[in-house]
Amino acid sequence: MGTGRIRIKDIAREAGVSTATVSRVLNNSNKVTHLTRKKVWEAIEKLGYAPNHVARSLRVKRVYSIGLIVPHDIDYLFSFPYFNLFMHHLAMEAKERGYHIIFTTSDGDESVRLHREFAMRKMVDGLVILDVSDNDPRIDVLDEIGFPFVVIGRPEHNRRYLWVDTENEKGAYRAVEYLVQLGHKRIHFVNGPTDLAVSRQRFEGYLKALHRFGLDYDPSLVHNGEFTEKSGYDVTKKILASNKVEAIFYASDTMAIGGMRALKEKGFNPGKDVSVIGFDDIPSASVVNPPLTTVAQPISHVGSWAAKLLINRIEGKEVSSKSLPVKLKVRGSTIGGV
Amino acid sequence: MGTGRIRIKDIAREAGVSTATVSRVLNNSNKVTHLTRKKVWEAIEKLGYAPNHVARSLRVKRVYSIGLIVPHDIDYLFSFPYFNLFMHHLAMEAKERGYHIIFTTSDGDESVRLHREFAMRKMVDGLVILDVSDNDPRIDVLDEIGFPFVVIGRPEHNRRYLWVDTENEKGAYRAVEYLVQLGHKRIHFVNGPTDLAVSRQRFEGYLKALHRFGLDYDPSLVHNGEFTEKSGYDVTKKILASNKVEAIFYASDTMAIGGMRALKEKGFNPGKDVSVIGFDDIPSASVVNPPLTTVAQPISHVGSWAAKLLINRIEGKEVSSKSLPVKLKVRGSTIGGV
DNA sequence: TGGTGTAATGTAATCGATTACATAAGATGA
DNA sequence: TCATCTTATGTAATCGATTACATTACACCA
Secondary structure (H helix, E strand, O other): OOOOOOOHHHHHHHHOOOHHHHHHHHOOOOOOOHHHHHHHHHHHHHHOOOOOHHHHHHHHOOOOEEEEEEEOOHHHHHHOOOHHHHHHHHHHHHHHOOOEEEEEEEOHHHHHHHHHHHHHOOOOOEEEEOOOEOOOHHHHHHHHHOOOEEEEOOOOOOOOOOEEEEOHHHHHHHHHHHHHHOOOOOEEEEEOOOOEHHHHHHHHHHHHHHHHOOOOOOHHHEEEOOOOHHHHHHHHHHHHHHOOOOEEEEOOHHHHHHHHHHHHHOOOOEOOOEEEEEEEOOHHHHOOOOOOEEEEOOHHHHHHHHHHHHHHHHOOOOOOOEEEOOEEEOOOOOOOOO | OOOOOOOHHHHHHHHOOOHHHHHHHHOOOOOOOHHHHHHHHHHHHHHOOOOOHHHHHHHHOOOOEEEEEEEOOHHHHHHOOOHHHHHHHHHHHHHHOOOEEEEEEEOHHHHHHHHHHHHHOOOOOEEEEOOOEOOOHHHHHHHHHOOOEEEEOOOOOOOOOOEEEEOHHHHHHHHHHHHHHOOOOOEEEEEOOOOEHHHHHHHHHHHHHHHHOOOOOOHHHEEEOOOOHHHHHHHHHHHHHHOOOOEEEEOOHHHHHHHHHHHHHOOOOEOOOEEEEEEEOOHHHHOOOOOOEEEEOOHHHHHHHHHHHHHHHHOOOOOOOEEEOOEEEOOOOOOOOO
């Protein structure tokens, strides 16, 4: 029957104790008699009290929430695979530790200002940084303030901060390795934007695999686009205009799906006369035709590890960055696949 | 160079005014001289100050955030179409008004407790209720406390609360109407769970269209499942075991995608010898083969209207619930489609 | 010149919890 | 029995802003 207008003072009066004691009961301080504890809980039940979170936060200087500021351009939204899966696992792990997520969107320009504001106004205890690029100004800002954050991805090797990443290099390596095993020799690579670390890491894996299996690196086989369906389509059209193709490795599933559309339009039959591999394993990957062979990212683990590490840092515990394993899923889009 | 340890007091001292005046400048009170305003802003810039959001919230009794508590079972996650699109537009509209989203997950059992807690502890100013069912206890709880909320969907006609909904009935009507126009007479309907209002409303539209076009209602053509790919697959298998099929209307795209898989396994060719229509227009709908004809929901508008209405209610403005229009998108899964 | 009204600013209470410090009540031992 | 120590509880300061109310300064007019 609580209307929410009950304060700790009311509970103290009702139970015949001081507010300090009520607070101690609420926070499980051990220095309270069993009897008083009982009286206090009875009063709480009777009046329907729940402590005001804001007042508590002000005093303890912690809001028990972590911030997630997501660029709201639509491309990004659908290109970051499983975005809500990531977010759910972030939130679940956070809740486990008594935190929740504060979510907002930003367009590119205001993103830095928004991160700074979240930190300076103490709206959250820590921030998750998505979609990081080289020399990301958000990182400088947070570093300068000394505010806790964790980066999804790993932009530069010489920077020291907390990150959670997937094995991008190894994933690309595995994809190329598999294509080589199928007998392919000319392996096209449709990569993401060059200024993203992910792209560089996947390119590195591509290169290493070529080298390992004695294939020459041919720059004309490597193309950079955006992580979108349209870009995959466009780049593939361009490839088809001037090249023979036997195998294409796309740095994202959305690109690969666009690419398959272009291939089919030109009369190709992925999985029969051309091999296509994607990266991510988004939900659509298994429902397109043919089902897409891809390098699966452990997105849910990325989410929970991000929460775990960030909260550890917030609470002053020992932390170290984490790289999570990827896995090749063979489906129908590669020759001889399922 | 702000370390975030600057308080309003420091600004007051630096600018040679009182904290009250600083506060007035920050909140754009008109009763401040141009000169003092300038002095205060200079001090703010110089010391790198940003007001503490928690302290402000405590005083003004508003946290400028709205809560979104999402069930974390994976089925729901992928069956609610465009979940992140909804969420982004919710967040964008909210930000426009100076609010952000507090996001957390719950499993079924704790959901009611969590909603109550968010309200009672004043962790948010209002709540968005997703995935509502008949006699939803969350609604009773919030009503009793007198806490602002907006429901996505419209469970019962005799209840009075704020909701945002799409034209489910009209959408189903349009789907059936289109199938009839294609010449179909036996129209299967694979609906969602019977206890959801959405299901009832779509069923109502199905019935009305049948009636309007002089077709008899045959209960054996109507089936209830879950809004998942697997359920769509299973139900379709069952249908195929005992029925001839010419047209199937699925109450969700994920179901329709599962259904098409079952149809193809049995040698059917959607778009050629059988018509399939979905509902939602999720991203996958346009990439499956054949592309899915479907009733598109204006999810982004649902998000922004939810924010708009809820914030209006929070701020004591006039509000009324909103029903948003759907639209049939003809693609390749219906005979004669694109 | 003095009274009155208005605009700008200051003082201090307030929001609702937590917690440092003070105190009271028992327990213990000589 | 009394000094001492321990444990439970209370008192009041505190977190960092906003704002009701008080005050000052000045303009205006009779």
